[in-house]
Amino acid sequence: MTNDSGFSVKVLVPCGSLGAGVREDEVEYGLSQGAQAIASDAGSTDSGAAYLATGKSKNSRGAVKRDLTILMRAHANAGIPVIIGTSGQAGGDLNVDWTRDILLEVVDELGLSPKIALLYSEQSCADIKTFNREGKIKPLPPLGPLDDETVDECDHIVALMGVEPYIAALEAGADVILGGRSTDPAVLASFPIWKGAGWGPSWHAGKIGECGAQCADKRDGAGVLLTVGHKGFEVEPLAQDNLCTPQSVGAHMLYENTNPYVLTEPGGQLDVTGATYEQVPGDRAVRVHGAQWVKRPYTMKLEGAGGGMYQTIMLVGIQDPDVLADVSGFHDRFLAALDARARESMPPEEHDHFNISVRMYGWNAVDGAAVPEGTPPPREIGALFVATARSQELANAIAHACNPYFFHYPAVMEKELPSYGFAFTPADVPRGQIYEFKLNHVVEVDDPLQLVRTGWINP
């Protein structure tokens, strides 16, 4: 299954994200096909800023340990490297170290002592401010120029690595690489590039394989096998009852991108405008040709996240026919009454710094937009109360002050007070800080390794 002049590099991508559920039979199949490396990312920004801001993983420790155990067994049996990027969901230093500790437990249990490279790409606020003063940081829309205050609002800032730090670690003999924040395709592209495959096909294969079997036709299975050559690559799902089609593979370029033809990556752009996708005759694989890698001055994207205000929530279920007769009108009166009640209970200096919202689940909670005239009411509605304030104590205090109104606020003032359906006691749920991404900027660097620190275990 080579795709040009007999040369190819095979990378087993066991899943879309470490901890999502690697399948042992799939890994066995990939090894039987001659996989020369295993590569997967372990997260992304998708699930929000909390994972970078707090350094915590979204996937559970047990799930990550389970997947790593399968991959380390494969590593031991086949003698091939395991490459993980964006460790611990967000790829900050804490996220990498969390994954490192799980890995060390796994290798200890398996009686292995692999040479482990740890790639850290977290940046200090001070360094980011210096780069900014030197004019090396440029905004990406919709954000504007960076200021020091924004940098200070970040709890953690990472720079997204390209292939070079991974290649350097492979060159130095790493058996396992745990990378911090990296672009998803870079993690998969690094090994084929190191082995001499084309940059265009390697990056394109990395993009197609980034979510594992998501580029396949059916939902079955977790991973894919990438076979990368000088001019093209092939991709097939590891699950035997699944297949890739030109449509399923081509369509993946659309996913979570604003531009499906050109991807800006560290040190260049992947241009797939001229790419072709064809079914390998009689096979479950798709052959892809024509991707170009266009070298550019080296830039790395920055992600910075920080905790902001605090929230407390309450939830009631409402079946009261008076409320359901005019949900939008009720919502507006309800919210106004809750807001006024909160205002009475808050110190004056907080009046400009809090927010209450009521989201009517079953009606318009997801978009908050006006509901078209004549929309029939549902049988019941969930009303979620969200108080946001500058401390958890204040958010809690707002919820406590609003609780009687949230419990009993009537749709018809003349009638006896209703009691809505609380699901919990205590009724209010402090949910901690809200987290936001603060940076959408790139930093120009002189060298791909300039912002990367590499640590070793068992060197």
Add this chain to the structure above:
Amino acid sequence: MTKLRDVCEHIRSKQAGPFWVTMDIWFDSADSFERYKDSQALGPEAFRRLYGTDAALVKKIDVPEFHLIKISYPRATPQGGMVERDMHSGQQYVRLLDVDLD
């Protein structure tokens, strides 16, 4: 009156990084794609009105091989912020379904 849902095979929305939302609109045929791909009802002004975004930043890319248009726009409120209702922007496409195309 043709609504988008009448000439669409599939439509989805998803975040493209923390600051952008991207919509993939698959028309049900090459004919529908040609006829409606440049409809003003799917233009920047419509996105400003529906999503509160800056119309000047709305990006559109045609993908003729899938008779699909991809429209991306910056979020009006930050992901995970205090008024967040759709963290992954996965439900944002629904507002487009009933848009009148002609």
